[in-house]
Amino acid sequence: MRKRFLDIYKKYEEIIVYLIMGVFTTLVNLVSKYALLFTILDATNGFQLQVAVIISWIIAVIFAYFTNKKWVFKSKNTDILKEFTSFVIARISTLLMEMFIMWFFVTLLKLDSDLWVIIWTIISQVIVIVVNYILSKLFIFRDGKNEKSK
Numbered sequence: 001m002r003k004r005f006l007d008i009y010k011k012y013e014e015i016i017v018y019l020i021m022g023v024f025t026t027l028v029n030l031v032s033k034y035a036l037l038f039t040i041l042d043a044t045n046g047f048q049l050q051v052a053v054i055i056s057w058i059i060a061v062i063f064a065y066f067t068n069k070k071w072v073f074k075s076k077n078t079d080i081l082k083e084f085t086s087f088v089i090a091r092i093s094t095l096l097m098e099m100f101i102m103w104f105f106v107t108l109l110k111l112d113s114d115l116w117v118i119i120w121t122i123i124s125q126v127i128v129i130v131v132n133y134i135l136s137k138l139f140i141f142r143d144g145k146n147e148k149s150k
Contacts, residue, residue: 014072015133021067022129029060030121043117046107053099061091064132073141083140090135097131098124 009016033056041048065087069075077083101124106112111120 014137018068018072018133018136019129021064021072022133024067025060025064026125026129028063029056029125032056032059033121034118037117038114043106043114044112046103049102049106049117050099053102054095057091057095057098061088064091068136068141073136075141077141086140087136090140091132093135094128094131098128101127 033052036052036055037043037049041052043049043052065084068087069083075083102120105120106117
């Protein structure tokens with residue numbers, strides 16, 4: 001049983017570690033967002049909701065870059081500025097996706113109670129995690145893998 005578990009882990013290590021780091025990144029995002037929305041910002045105010053999304057996104061992206069580089073994709077790319085810039089650009093696309101989801105359901109459809117804010121945040125985070133993995137795997141950390149294997 002243990003050997004089977006280890007075999008599965010080795011086969012899917014990158015995805016498993018990405019999901020674990022994705023959970024941590026999501027927690028960083030959620031904790032910072034809810035700390036803002038339930039203390040100094042108001043989720044029923046569309047502008048303040050977006051400010052909370054952006055601030056929590058910045059915190060989560062910085063956390064995600066370092067965890068993805070080191071533990072998920074094990075990038076040895078020495079051009080950190082280029083890699084980080086690509087990472088940020090990819091994350092901006094998913095930030096816009098998250099902002100649209102939150103705007104559409106919370107602001108436009110007025111699903112702005114605390115419960116709805118939590119529900120739509122979780123749904124948007126699941127979508128964002130999947131898209132972020134695809135972008136990271138195909139476009140961002142690919143060069144780091146190539147440099148490592150040279």
